[in-house]
Amino acid sequence: MKKKNSVLALIPTRLNSRRLPAKALLPINKLPLIIHVYRRTILSKKIDETYICCDDKEIFNVAKKFGAKVLMTSKHHNNGTERICEAFKKIKNNEKYKFVVDVQGDEPLLSPNHIDKVVNYHEKNLDADIILPNLKVKPTNNTNIIKIVSNKKNEVMYLSRSNIPYEFKEKNSHFKKHLSIISFKPKSLIEYGKHKFGANEKVEDIELLRALEIGLKIKTISLEGDSFSVDVFEDYSKAKAKIKKDKYFKLYK
Numbered sequence: 001m002k003k004k005n006s007v008l009a010l011i012p013t014r015l016n017s018r019r020l021p022a023k024a025l026l027p028i029n030k031l032p033l034i035i036h037v038y039r040r041t042i043l044s045k046k047i048d049e050t051y052i053c054c055d056d057k058e059i060f061n062v063a064k065k066f067g068a069k070v071l072m073t074s075k076h077h078n079n080g081t082e083r084i085c086e087a088f089k090k091i092k093n094n095e096k097y098k099f100v101v102d103v104q105g106d107e108p109l110l111s112p113n114h115i116d117k118v119v120n121y122h123e124k125n126l127d128a129d130i131i132l133p134n135l136k137v138k139p140t141n142n143t144n145i146i147k148i149v150s151n152k153k154n155e156v157m158y159l160s161r162s163n164i165p166y167e168f169k170e171k172n173s174h175f176k177k178h179l180s181i182i183s184f185k186p187k188s189l190i191e192y193g194k195h196k197f198g199a200n201e202k203v204e205d206i207e208l209l210r211a212l213e214i215g216l217k218i219k220t221i222s223l224e225g226d227s228f229s230v231d232v233f234e235d236y237s238k239a240k241a242k243i244k245k246d247k248y249f250k251l252y253k
Helices: 033-041 057-065 080-090 112-124 186-193 199-204 208-213 233-245
Strands: 006-012 049-054 070-072 097-103 134-137 147-150 156-160 175-178 181-184
Touching (some): 033 057, 033 112, 049 057, 049 080, 080 097, 080 186, 112 181, 156 208
Parallel strands (some): 006 049
Antiparallel strands (some): 097 181, 134 175, 147 156
């Protein structure tokens, strides 16, 4: 049996995003948003192969135009994890991968260094099915930001769009913000794909709650920096302003 020694990055994206339609193709300094994500991912030192996983020919053709590897997937997935699960199954010789890194397709300013740190952490924590990094952020009532609660072993206990832990007795100095670079063991990704919506996932609309509900172990690592997803138009405007001074953009533009 071949030794698993490669790391695969899969970037899920879809055309009909709910809050900001066709955001994957929105231009940021002359490049489509999804191409920023792809080019920053391949700057990672730990990633051996990268694919965009899309549901529409328009994105597929744009990816090809800019030289990105791309796979077509179904339009009927509920979330990005389901999408990359389908894509992973389509890849030949996928038994060679020790990790599959889900790089969500709406973070055009993600850090390649963050990807490296997530993979390094997974290599040292092989008891974990999934590694979900976090950034410490000031208290916010933004429900687009998913917050993490973890224990002393860095195991994720729960995820919520609400502010958790709840400030009943004391104020929190910070919350742990879910960062959209997620490392899976391949078998754990396949296991996730076998299950339908969980009860908590239905309520919160957070896909990794399904992983917790079926008993997969998620660990978290705190990273430093500033990364955000483009969910609404205000985020898109922020990305266009920040990219002009971004150090990684200069490496791939």
